[in-house]
Amino acid sequence: MNTKNKNIIKMVGVLFVGLLLGWMIFGGNDASKSEHDHNAEEGTETIWTCSMHPQIQMKEPGQCPLCGMDLIPLESNESAMDPNAIQMTEDAMKLANIQTMIVGGGNGANKKLALNGKVQIDERKLYTQSTHIPGRIERLMINFTGEKVNRGQTLAMVYSPEMVTAQEELLQANRIKEAQPELFEAAKQKLGNWKIGSATINKILSSNKPIQQFPITADVSGIITAKKVDLGDYVGQGMPIYEIADLSSLWVLFDVYESDMPWVKVGNKISYTIQSLPGETFEGVVSFIDPLINPQTRVASARVEVKNSENKLKPEMFASGIVNNILATTSSKGMVIPKSAVMWTGERSVVYIKSIVSNKVSFKLRNVTLGASLGDAYIIKDGLSEGEEIVINGTFAVDAASQLAGKPSMMSPDGGKAIIGHNHGNETSPVSNVSETKGKNTKSVSISQKAKDNLKPIFENYLEMKDALTNDNLEAAKKSGNNLLKSVENVNMALFTGESHNIWMSLSTELKTSLEHLGHFKTLEELRKAFLQVSNSIINLETTFNPNDKPLYVLHCPMANNNKGADWLSTSKEVRNPYYGKSMLTCGEVSKELK
CATH class of the missing domain: 2.40.50.100 (RNA polymerase II/Efflux pump adaptor protein, barrel-sandwich hybrid domain)
Structure with missing residues (x-):
C-alpha cells in the first residue's frame, strides 16, 4: 500500500472519530435540551377559558359549562394585572354591552328641578275698601x-x-x-x-x-x-264692603318640597308654562322664598313676580316650571356621573373603574361617596378622580363576573372563592358550586305587601319555565326563562330595605347570573343545568320572603344533577320532573310544603 492510500485511510479514520465524539457530546446535549424543553412545555400548559366567564379555566378545549360558548386559550398577564380586578375580553364586553365614560369635574353640571304652582294676586296690591x-x-x-x-x-x-x-x-x-x-x-x-x-x-x-x-x-x-x-x-x-285687587302685576307661587329646597335660591331663573295658555312659555326670577314651611303640605313657596299688562294671566291658574340650577359652587373635586354607573347596596355605593394594562382591559370595584341627586345623575363627593374611566352601562354584568371569579364585588367587598370550571376529582361541578354555596338563607324576613306583589311575576314565569321543561319544549322554556329574567329586573329595589335589601340583591344576582346566557343554550341539557340554579334561588326566595298566598311544594329528584339530587318548586304535589321530562316524568317526591 503506497503512502497516498495510507494518508487517505488516516483521514477517514480521524473524520469518523470526530463525528463520533461530536454526536456523543452535542447529540447528548440535544436530547437533554429536548427533554428540558418538554418539561418546560409541560410547565406552561395551555389553559382554556371562556371569553364571557373568565373565571372558567380548563386544561382542555371545549365549551363553557355556564354559557356553552367555545373556550379560548388564556393569555396570562397576571403579573401586571391587579389581583382584585376582573379581566374581560373585547368579545365579553360587547356581549354584555359594557359602556364607559371618563369622569370630569362637576362644575357646570345642571340640576333640573320641576315645580308646580299657581298664579296668585300680589298681596301688596290687594286692598280692602271700607266705609x-x-x-x-x-x-x-x-x-x-x-x-x-x-x-x-x-x-x-x-x-x-x-x-x-x-x-x-x-x-x-x-x-x-x-x-x-x-x-x-x-x-x-x-x-x-x-x-x-x-x-x-x-x-x-x-x-x-x-x-x-x-x-x-x-x-x-x-x-x-x-x-x-x-x-x-x-x-x-x-266695616269692609269690597276687596279690590290691582292685577297689572301678579305673583306665581311655586311649591318647593323640603328635599328640593337646597336647589331653589333667590335669583334662580324659572321657565314656566300656564296650563290654560298652551304653546306659550314664560320666564321669571325667584324674588322671594317663604321662610316658613306649611305644616300640612310640607312645602314652602318660591315667588316669581310677573307683569300682567295684557291681562293674560288670571289668579288661580296652574303653572308648571323648570329651574335650571347651574352647580357653579360645586367643589372641583366633585364629579357628576350617571346613576346607571352606581350600584347601591343600602350601606355602600360602588362603581367599576376601567384600566388597561399591556393592552388587557380590566375592571376594579371602587367605593364612592354620593352627593346630591341630579335627576338621572349623582354628584360624587369622594372616591373618584378626574380623568378616571368608569362603567356606565353593563355594570351588573361586570359585578357578576367579579363575584363568580372571587374578586371583590358589590355583595362581597372582600372577595370570595372563585367558581372554577375544572375538576380535580373531589371538587364539585361549576353548576353545583353556584347552586349550593350562594345565597343560602334559612330564616324568614318580613317585607311589605307591595314588595310581595312585585315578586309574584317571578314565580309565575318560573312555573311556566318548569312546565315547559317537563314537556321537553326547549323554545318555550327559553321564552319563559327570558320572561323570568325580565321580571327579576323589573322588581323595584326601593321596596326592600335593611336586611331584606341585601338578601334580595344576592338572590337577584344569582337569578340574573343563571339566566343571562339563555340565548346561547342549544340543548335541553344545558338549559336544565341553569334551571337547577334557578330553582334553588326561587326556593330560597319563597322561604325568605313568603310572597305567595297559596301553598307551594318543594319536590326532590335524587337522580338528577349526576345523582347528587335536585329540587324544584311546584303548585301541586303531583310529580312532573323538569330535569328528565318525558323520559322519567314521575321521578321524585314531595320533600317539603311551603305555606
Whole structure:
C-alpha cells in the first residue's frame, strides 16, 4: 500500500472519530435540551377559558359549562394585572354591552328641578275698601265681583242718621260762630273725621240743609274680587264692603318640597308654562322664598313676580316650571356621573373603574361617596378622580363576573372563592358550586305587601319555565326563562330595605347570573343545568320572603344533577320532573310544603 492510500485511510479514520465524539457530546446535549424543553412545555400548559366567564379555566378545549360558548386559550398577564380586578375580553364586553365614560369635574353640571304652582294676586296690591260713614246701604253701584273700578269712583250710597245729626249741629254752630267760633270748628272737625271734605261742608253751609245720602268712593283702582255687603245692610264705620285687587302685576307661587329646597335660591331663573295658555312659555326670577314651611303640605313657596299688562294671566291658574340650577359652587373635586354607573347596596355605593394594562382591559370595584341627586345623575363627593374611566352601562354584568371569579364585588367587598370550571376529582361541578354555596338563607324576613306583589311575576314565569321543561319544549322554556329574567329586573329595589335589601340583591344576582346566557343554550341539557340554579334561588326566595298566598311544594329528584339530587318548586304535589321530562316524568317526591 503506497503512502497516498495510507494518508487517505488516516483521514477517514480521524473524520469518523470526530463525528463520533461530536454526536456523543452535542447529540447528548440535544436530547437533554429536548427533554428540558418538554418539561418546560409541560410547565406552561395551555389553559382554556371562556371569553364571557373568565373565571372558567380548563386544561382542555371545549365549551363553557355556564354559557356553552367555545373556550379560548388564556393569555396570562397576571403579573401586571391587579389581583382584585376582573379581566374581560373585547368579545365579553360587547356581549354584555359594557359602556364607559371618563369622569370630569362637576362644575357646570345642571340640576333640573320641576315645580308646580299657581298664579296668585300680589298681596301688596290687594286692598280692602271700607266705609268711613256708619249707616244703611241705600244704593250699590257695584253689584258683582270682577267689575273694574277706578280711584274716586262711587261704589255705594249710605244713609246715616249720625251724619244727618252732625250736619244739623254744624248748621246751628254756623249761626253762632261769631259768638262761639270754637263750637263751629268742632262741628266741622266732626264731619272731617268721617272723611267729609271741605267742598262738601261748604255745600251743606251754602244750602243750609243736611245731605241725606253720602257716597262711598273707591280709594284705589282695580278689580272687585269680593263683595261683602248687600243693599239695605247696615254698616259701621271701618266695616269692609269690597276687596279690590290691582292685577297689572301678579305673583306665581311655586311649591318647593323640603328635599328640593337646597336647589331653589333667590335669583334662580324659572321657565314656566300656564296650563290654560298652551304653546306659550314664560320666564321669571325667584324674588322671594317663604321662610316658613306649611305644616300640612310640607312645602314652602318660591315667588316669581310677573307683569300682567295684557291681562293674560288670571289668579288661580296652574303653572308648571323648570329651574335650571347651574352647580357653579360645586367643589372641583366633585364629579357628576350617571346613576346607571352606581350600584347601591343600602350601606355602600360602588362603581367599576376601567384600566388597561399591556393592552388587557380590566375592571376594579371602587367605593364612592354620593352627593346630591341630579335627576338621572349623582354628584360624587369622594372616591373618584378626574380623568378616571368608569362603567356606565353593563355594570351588573361586570359585578357578576367579579363575584363568580372571587374578586371583590358589590355583595362581597372582600372577595370570595372563585367558581372554577375544572375538576380535580373531589371538587364539585361549576353548576353545583353556584347552586349550593350562594345565597343560602334559612330564616324568614318580613317585607311589605307591595314588595310581595312585585315578586309574584317571578314565580309565575318560573312555573311556566318548569312546565315547559317537563314537556321537553326547549323554545318555550327559553321564552319563559327570558320572561323570568325580565321580571327579576323589573322588581323595584326601593321596596326592600335593611336586611331584606341585601338578601334580595344576592338572590337577584344569582337569578340574573343563571339566566343571562339563555340565548346561547342549544340543548335541553344545558338549559336544565341553569334551571337547577334557578330553582334553588326561587326556593330560597319563597322561604325568605313568603310572597305567595297559596301553598307551594318543594319536590326532590335524587337522580338528577349526576345523582347528587335536585329540587324544584311546584303548585301541586303531583310529580312532573323538569330535569328528565318525558323520559322519567314521575321521578321524585314531595320533600317539603311551603305555606
